[in-house]
Amino acid sequence: YDVATNSFTMxxxxxxxxxxxxxxxxxxxxxxLVWGYYxxxxxxxxxxxxxxxHWRQGKRPRDLxx
Numbered sequence: 001y002d003v004a005t006n007s008f009t010m011x012x013x014x015x016x017x018x019x020x021x022x023x024x025x026x027x028x029x030x031x032x033l034v035w036g037y038y039x040x041x042x043x044x045x046x047x048x049x050x051x052x053x054h055w056r057q058g059k060r061p062r063d064l065x066x
Contacts, residue, residue, distance in 0.1 A: 038062065 012020040041064040043051060054064050 008024060009021045012018065012024070039061050041061040043064070046064065051064065
């Protein structure tokens, strides 16, 4: 991943389009936020046993509630 990112950034900046590198990183950041919102559940106040039981039952991350 690092090699691809560094190669893309150097190629984009060397071709005189540093804004392209900015938009690339902006897209990656926004995609990460969206992924985190849907696939990383809030676990505050939930016991480890309940979290483990939830995952063993194959339930979706967003269904993890108190």
